[in-house]
Amino acid sequence: MIWKIFLFLLISFVSIAGITFPIVATPAxxxxxxxxxxxxxNAKIIFFHVPTAWLTVVAFFMSTVYSIKYLRNKDIVDDIKAHTSAQLGMIFCILATVTGAVWAKFAWGSYWSWDPRQTSIFALLLIYGALFALRSAVEVEEKRATLSSVYSIIAFVTVPFFIFIMPRIMRGLHPGSADDTNAGPVVNFKMNGNMLLIFFLSLIGFTILYYWMWYVGYKSMLYKEKLNKQYH
Amino acid sequence: MSAYALFKKDLASELRMRYAINSLIMFIVVTISVILFSIGNEKISDFLSGGLFWVVIFFSAMSGLSRAFVSEEERGTTLTLQLIASPTTIFSGKLFFNLILVFAMNIVVALLYSALFDAFVLKNLPLFLYAFVLGNIGIAIASTLIASIIAKASSKGTLYPVLSFPILLPLMLTLIDLTKQAMDGTTFETSYIELAVLGCYDVVMIAASFLLFDFIWKD
Structure with missing residues (x-):
């Protein structure tokens, strides 16, 4: 209970501080x-957009970890955990795509311009979509768990190409791209102490929120499975 | 049973039935003619013709390469194969067959394409050939593994491109970039990183495929 209150206060503080703190030329x-x-x-979106993009990858990573665990132990609980994480990842992926597109409208002038970062978030969206399409195409429970585990591992192997390699070798508009000269690698030196602090608090807050959602999600899915088995 | 024996069996049955070859050739002809019709008398840019080249290859691959495992499943020969050979042998044999198929198919596409499209002129041919070879290997590996996944699922035909596209996307983006560079006539030094990305992709994919195929294949 105590950490739920802590999470509430943290997220509230981050939201208020992120939106209301003024941006000035020389912070005093x-x-x-x-x-x-x-x-x-426009820089203020970093407190909300980056955590959602971060969670998209974290959720995918968790899903892959539990997929590997499933392939090792063949325990259906691991598959449920992986699936719940993938569902949450899809939600955060859509949020990151939409907030990014809205931000791009104001910063770059158009909602979508196939910047390498936009391409990579789009690819993640496609991977999540393909994962759910595969799950719905297999009826046997064990087979479905195995195939979706294998697919999420093979898809995770391609993620470093999208997230770490493509945006750095291709030219783009996103802060932190290969030819970025004016907005620079924002995280490294353009943010001052308080901005960094609120950014990392936001990351922590959103990560705890994800963990909580994931916990509730897989527990409820487990109970649903149990009830299904009782009445059939 | 060795991987080579499996390859010979696939080749013999393919030469007898000519299922994949016939449908692939027709598919390539249809796709290229659709592109030609839609262009009409317009003059298309060099970069666009380089990108369309990989569009033709992607969809041709998606139409023919899933046969490797789907045909075993349809004929009901999966169980026999499981009994007489190890998963690694099966995957090697199927991968080798698909490699030959991809190379044959893409060479036909490349020849037809450069004959029919005036804008498709490669100034740095060796660079394109390196990209072409590495790209074909990557396409063959990824599509063989995805074929083994969808062979176990229902609605195989539509699922195949859906599952393959995100996996092939980093490869395709790099290949389109490299094709553009080869058409511009850039040197090897400038395109070194892109070629390295292709090499990494192939190595990563082949390692992951051999590790994961055991789990797909064993029921």
């Missing part, structure tokens, strides 16, 4: 953010 007080050239007020 602890509640002022520095001005990043080329981003301006």
């Amino acid at each position: 007080h602890w509640y002022e953010f520095p001005l990043i050239m080329g981003l301006g007020e």
